[in-house]
Amino acid sequence: MSVTIMHVKERLEADNDRNAAAVRALLKEKNIFLVNLMSSPGAGKTTVLVPTIHVLEKKYRVGVMEADMDSDVDAKTIAEKTGAQVIQLHTGNCCHMDAGMTMDGLQHMDLDHLDVIFLENVGNLVCPAEFDVGGALKTAILSVPEGDDKPLKYPLMFKRADVVLENKADTAPIFDYDFDRAENNAKALNPDLVFFRISALKGEGMDSWTGWLMNRIDTWRQA
Amino acid sequence: MSVTIMHVKERLEADNDRNAAAVRALLKEKNIFLVNLMSSPGAGKTTVLVPTIHVLEKKYRVGVMEADMDSDVDAKTIAEKTGAQVIQLHTGNCCHMDAGMTMDGLQHMDLDHLDVIFLENVGNLVCPAEFDVGGALKTAILSVPEGDDKPLKYPLMFKRADVVLENKADTAPIFDYDFDRAENNAKALNPDLVFFRISALKGEGMDSWTGWLMNRIDTWRQA
Numbered sequence: 001m002s003v004t005i006m007h008v009k010e011r012l013e014a015d016n017d018r019n020a021a022a023v024r025a026l027l028k029e030k031n032i033f034l035v036n037l038m039s040s041p042g043a044g045k046t047t048v049l050v051p052t053i054h055v056l057e058k059k060y061r062v063g064v065m066e067a068d069m070d071s072d073v074d075a076k077t078i079a080e081k082t083g084a085q086v087i088q089l090h091t092g093n094c095c096h097m098d099a100g101m102t103m104d105g106l107q108h109m110d111l112d113h114l115d116v117i118f119l120e121n122v123g124n125l126v127c128p129a130e131f132d133v134g135g136a137l138k139t140a141i142l143s144v145p146e147g148d149d150k151p152l153k154y155p156l157m158f159k160r161a162d163v164v165l166e167n168k169a170d171t172a173p174i175f176d177y178d179f180d181r182a183e184n185n186a187k188a189l190n191p192d193l194v195f196f197r198i199s200a201l202k203g204e205g206m207d208s209w210t211g212w213l214m215n216r217i218d219t220w221r222q223a
Numbered sequence: 224m225s226v227t228i229m230h231v232k233e234r235l236e237a238d239n240d241r242n243a244a245a246v247r248a249l250l251k252e253k254n255i256f257l258v259n260l261m262s263s264p265g266a267g268k269t270t271v272l273v274p275t276i277h278v279l280e281k282k283y284r285v286g287v288m289e290a291d292m293d294s295d296v297d298a299k300t301i302a303e304k305t306g307a308q309v310i311q312l313h314t315g316n317c318c319h320m321d322a323g324m325t326m327d328g329l330q331h332m333d334l335d336h337l338d339v340i341f342l343e344n345v346g347n348l349v350c351p352a353e354f355d356v357g358g359a360l361k362t363a364i365l366s367v368p369e370g371d372d373k374p375l376k377y378p379l380m381f382k383r384a385d386v387v388l389e390n391k392a393d394t395a396p397i398f399d400y401d402f403d404r405a406e407n408n409a410k411a412l413n414p415d416l417v418f419f420r421i422s423a424l425k426g427e428g429m430d431s432w433t434g435w436l437m438n439r440i441d442t443w444r445q446a
Binding site: 040041042043068069070071073074095122123124125126127143145146147149150152153154155156168171174 | 263264265266291292293294296297318345346347348349350366368369370372373375376377378379391394397
């Protein structure tokens with residue numbers, strides 16, 4: 001990679017950090033907890049979101065920003081299946097959300113009537129990890145069929161995340177997936193990382209995850 | 224996204240196109256067929272490569288460029304299990320290979336003793352699709368557990384690919400994966416797209432894929 005590209009990248013990162021600080025200040029003022037939800041394509045972001053929102057919307061007013069390169073399939077699913085306020089962001093060929101795009105999205109939401117916002121990032125285990133969007137919680141979904149070696153191969157995501165949901169956990173025997181191996185590799189990068197083994201489709205492990213999440217939300221909003 | 228970023232991106236794309244033309248000229252001169260192998264994390268790029276190389280190395284001298292953000296797990300696997308010439312490229316936090324990085328990699332290979340090179344790209348269904356590396360064939364792996372809606376959500380990969388390997392095909396019933404739906408959605412973007420339904424671990428469908436690939440290689444090398 002040429003030196004020119006590196007300079008560009010550093011400048012983009014500095015811009016992003018400034019924008020992330022602005023997002024953080026706005027959300028603190030409005031007392032809105034923003035969750036940045038990241039994973040590979042097809043790991044189950046939308047499938048996890050729907051039952052998570054079902055639990056959270058008993059207590060909070062929930063919004064969702066759906067970032068997609070092109071389609072609006074996921075936004076429609078969320079709007080049909082939950083009571084959440086949903087907006088769709090088309091990123092074109094852009095492979096991640098950054099803080100500037102997040103701020104643009106927030107301007108289109110009714111922030112005076114929201115307590116929690118989920119940003120469903122573009123399906124990508126690489127680039128979204130590099131861009132702080134100004135949220136309160138970074139959640140990564142690791143899909144069991146992808147294999148337990150993913151923390152070794154995509155270390156930045158596991159360094160930056162606060163919590164990892166190991167989804168499709170019921171298929172672990174088929175894919176020879178070793179939970180301890182995955183978790184130990186990730187903890188070597190990030191000792192404070194929290195894990196939940198879940199199957200969003202079957203409902204397994206969802207109570208532990210949503211209970212933990214609500215505790216984080218309450219602590220942050222009361223601070 | 225700001226106008227500044229778009230300008231940067233256009234400049235990067237123009238640089239890449241120039242570098243891709245240089246890679247293409249070099250490989251034509253050396254008569255080496257370069258396969259750009261792309262997929263999401265954990266879709267099975269390495270698992271497909273090993274048996275593919277086993278078949279190809281009976282006829283061709285095979286090389287592999289392993290692009291990884293950090294680890295060298297895959298390069299070691301290929302080196303242990305096949306006779307291919309393997310080099311490892313660390314991309315750092317860069318989420319894709321571009322043509323300049325590909326040229327750097329080629330400089331470290333013994334091009335006078337190779338007929339076919341596989342570039343195992345960074346696991347990412349988004350960014351690698353944007354960057355032509357100068358190869359003769361773009362191969363995308365779609366892992367069945369990711370779901371049959373991926374062509375709708377990540378259209379660029381399916382627009383740009385020449386061939387799609389639907390891997391882990393044996394798990395389709397578990398994930399409610401509809402091959403026709405996936406293929407029709409992808410063909411709507413790219414009518415010439417070729418599909419193989421395979422299970423690299425179990426060997427299913429591999430003869431059709433490798434037979435087709437060898438035919439493409441021979442046609443290209445004799446042109």
